[in-house]
Amino acid sequence: MPLKTRLTQRLGIQHPVLLAPMGNVSGGALAGAVSAAGGLGMIGGGYGDRPWLEQQFAAAGNHRIGCGFITWSLARQPELLDLALLHRPAALMLSFGDPQPFAGKIKAAGALLICQIQTLRHLDDALRAGADIIVAQGSEAGGHGAQRATLPLVPQIVDRVAKSGSDALVVAAGGIADGRGLAAALMLGAEGVLVGTRFYASTESLAHAKAKACLAEASGEETIRTTTIDIVRDIPWPAEFTVRTLRNAFVERWHGAEAELKAAQPHEMGRYQAAVTAGDFATAGVLAGEAAGLCDAVLPAGEIVTTMVAEAERALAAGARRISA
Amino acid sequence: MPLKTRLTQRLGIQHPVLLAPMGNVSGGALAGAVSAAGGLGMIGGGYGDRPWLEQQFAAAGNHRIGCGFITWSLARQPELLDLALLHRPAALMLSFGDPQPFAGKIKAAGALLICQIQTLRHLDDALRAGADIIVAQGSEAGGHGAQRATLPLVPQIVDRVAKSGSDALVVAAGGIADGRGLAAALMLGAEGVLVGTRFYASTESLAHAKAKACLAEASGEETIRTTTIDIVRDIPWPAEFTVRTLRNAFVERWHGAEAELKAAQPHEMGRYQAAVTAGDFATAGVLAGEAAGLCDAVLPAGEIVTTMVAEAERALAAGARRISA
Numbered sequence: 001m002p003l004k005t006r007l008t009q010r011l012g013i014q015h016p017v018l019l020a021p022m023g024n025v026s027g028g029a030l031a032g033a034v035s036a037a038g039g040l041g042m043i044g045g046g047y048g049d050r051p052w053l054e055q056q057f058a059a060a061g062n063h064r065i066g067c068g069f070i071t072w073s074l075a076r077q078p079e080l081l082d083l084a085l086l087h088r089p090a091a092l093m094l095s096f097g098d099p100q101p102f103a104g105k106i107k108a109a110g111a112l113l114i115c116q117i118q119t120l121r122h123l124d125d126a127l128r129a130g131a132d133i134i135v136a137q138g139s140e141a142g143g144h145g146a147q148r149a150t151l152p153l154v155p156q157i158v159d160r161v162a163k164s165g166s167d168a169l170v171v172a173a174g175g176i177a178d179g180r181g182l183a184a185a186l187m188l189g190a191e192g193v194l195v196g197t198r199f200y201a202s203t204e205s206l207a208h209a210k211a212k213a214c215l216a217e218a219s220g221e222e223t224i225r226t227t228t229i230d231i232v233r234d235i236p237w238p239a240e241f242t243v244r245t246l247r248n249a250f251v252e253r254w255h256g257a258e259a260e261l262k263a264a265q266p267h268e269m270g271r272y273q274a275a276v277t278a279g280d281f282a283t284a285g286v287l288a289g290e291a292a293g294l295c296d297a298v299l300p301a302g303e304i305v306t307t308m309v310a311e312a313e314r315a316l317a318a319g320a321r322r323i324s325a
Numbered sequence: 326m327p328l329k330t331r332l333t334q335r336l337g338i339q340h341p342v343l344l345a346p347m348g349n350v351s352g353g354a355l356a357g358a359v360s361a362a363g364g365l366g367m368i369g370g371g372y373g374d375r376p377w378l379e380q381q382f383a384a385a386g387n388h389r390i391g392c393g394f395i396t397w398s399l400a401r402q403p404e405l406l407d408l409a410l411l412h413r414p415a416a417l418m419l420s421f422g423d424p425q426p427f428a429g430k431i432k433a434a435g436a437l438l439i440c441q442i443q444t445l446r447h448l449d450d451a452l453r454a455g456a457d458i459i460v461a462q463g464s465e466a467g468g469h470g471a472q473r474a475t476l477p478l479v480p481q482i483v484d485r486v487a488k489s490g491s492d493a494l495v496v497a498a499g500g501i502a503d504g505r506g507l508a509a510a511l512m513l514g515a516e517g518v519l520v521g522t523r524f525y526a527s528t529e530s531l532a533h534a535k536a537k538a539c540l541a542e543a544s545g546e547e548t549i550r551t552t553t554i555d556i557v558r559d560i561p562w563p564a565e566f567t568v569r570t571l572r573n574a575f576v577e578r579w580h581g582a583e584a585e586l587k588a589a590q591p592h593e594m595g596r597y598q599a600a601v602t603a604g605d606f607a608t609a610g611v612l613a614g615e616a617a618g619l620c621d622a623v624l625p626a627g628e629i630v631t632t633m634v635a636e637a638e639r640a641l642a643a644g645a646r647r648i649s650a
Contacts, residue, residue: 003647120546140474148546149465149474151509152500152615156545159619175477183512184476186647187640188505220481221445221473290477294484313648315512320645322328322511323638 014038016192021068028059071097118146138174142289158189179311220293339363341517346393353384362630396422443471463499467614483514504636545618
């Protein structure tokens with residue numbers, strides 16, 4: 001049955017489950033499948049590849065979806081926002097940078113503005129930009145992120161949003177892969193969850209089959225936050241953000257030897273990119289979060305949503321029975 | 326009203342709230358106050374100061390309490406366990422080391438064995454020792470801890486314990502300071518919570534008044550996991566554990582310069598210890614977790630328990646109403 005929250009009302013969806021717009025992973029098929037199951041799928045705009053983006057919007061068919069961008073990267077190719085808005089996304093998500101310069105255009109296009117934040121300063125930026133939905137992302141998340149952990153971050157953000165007078169809704173991200181995490185997020189005051197790692201290992205995900213298998217096999221303990229993957233790819237990420245990835249031979253070699261990697265970068269970049277193409281995950285990164293320890297199989301995205309919601313509903317019902325009469 | 330779980334039944338308490346046995350902070354008065362409010366207070370055995378421990382058991386009066394030790398440190402002074410068991414604690418908690426050598430004596434004395442774990446390997450050790458209660462501690466906790474975050478760690482530990490066939494109960498620790506965190510922990514499959522930071526800033530806590538004030542003022546963003554505080558104090562902690570503390574001038578000076586600090590240690594130790602005595606928290610550490618962002622006042626421990634439980638009950642009741650009929 002539907003799990004109603006203020007988020008499902010605001011987004012016009014059935015279940016408070018959002019797909020994290022993971023670059024090169026959250027394509028149109030995955031976004032469409034999450035929306036078809038009652039959540040909200042979002043295409044991952046990544047570093048901005050126009051033909052890829054067009055292709056993914058096409059692959060989503062007529063499903064009502066959203067799209068997400070890396071804010072600092074979008075600032076270098078602002079025309080990508082116009083492209084995305086032409087497809088009338090239900091929501092446009094911005095993360096990693098000040099959303100202010102893009103907020104007006106997004107709202108004028110009738111899309112809800114989702115801002116992902118990692119710190120209190122980011123929250124201030126998001127509120128100033130008039131965010132409709134604020135995703136509080138904890139450090140346990142896969143891929144790019146920062147330092148704070150989800151469990152203490154979310155209620156603090158909920159309190160600050162309430163105090164600000166904004167009616168923005170808070171969504172929890174980082175470490176959530178099943179219905180228990182969804183139910184826990186609701187207890188913390190979030191109105192829903194944004195899920196990456198669990199959908200990375202979905203049938204429809206564009207991740208390499210071997211990367212999905214690595215994730216499903218991982219215990220969740222072998223992830224690490226590192227800058228090595230951005231250094232080798234020569235992507236100028238702001239210093240406050242690092243990437244959580246599964247440890248592999250590449251990370252073991254270079255993490256802690258970043259200056260050396262910078263010197264070797266012109267050579268290492270080619271080797272890294274060849275590994276990405278070849279599906280060699282001893283070198284290429286699998287950008288999974290700690291929730292990898294809760295994922296042991298690659299599953300269809302629709303089944304992930306349905307199972308997660310059913311499990312959350314069971315947990316919520318059991319929780320109420322804890323209270324003695 | 327009482328918030329019943331299998332943990333409250335097993336421990337014979339009213340609410341599933343355990344005081345973290347923080348060394349030099351969780352004394353007899355604090356432990357007694359938590360137990361009096363329906364939770365379970367535990368004295369923090371720390372590095373083992375026999376007269377202090379005797380004094381704290383006396384300060385707890387007739388309240389039914391527990392006691393916690395740092396396992397690797399207890400191994401160097403095993404007679405402290407006998408001292409604690411003479412006081413017939415309801416539970417004996419061990420953390421940071423293999424509990425096996427102490428398990429038999431604890432159980433023979435009629436105390437429940439609580440093992441705090443940070444990794445899957447620690448979980449194996451705890452299960453092998455026959456733990457009655459397993460505390461899964463996330464990295465956001467204050468003081469000593471490791472890498473995994475609470476939100477994805479707890480359900481994974483719950484699953485592994487169930488799969489092992491053990492009837493040990495799982496308790497969540499790290500990042501929990503209010504009823505929302507307690508309710509979230511129950512959704513994750515925990516049967517209760519272990520709370521440190523929130524009680525650090527309690528009236529009965531033995532922390533310095535200025536340290537409590539620093540914690541109450543902190544936003545939760547300024548904590549860091551570091552080894553500097555153990556280096557300067559010359560305490561031989563195993564490399565897998567670091568201390569989460571509020572950033573201050575001392576940490577800013579030495580974090581990242583650990584080799585230099587080791588060289589300067591004979592001199593710096595005196596300066597550090599003088600700062601602890603003087604209540605100079607630009608140098609001395611305030612071992613708070615990220616939940617500091619949820620604590621803005623020093624409160625009586627009993628009020629903390631009561632408020633936390635009432636808030637959790639409201640969250641649980643509201644959660645059940647989310648499920649559409």
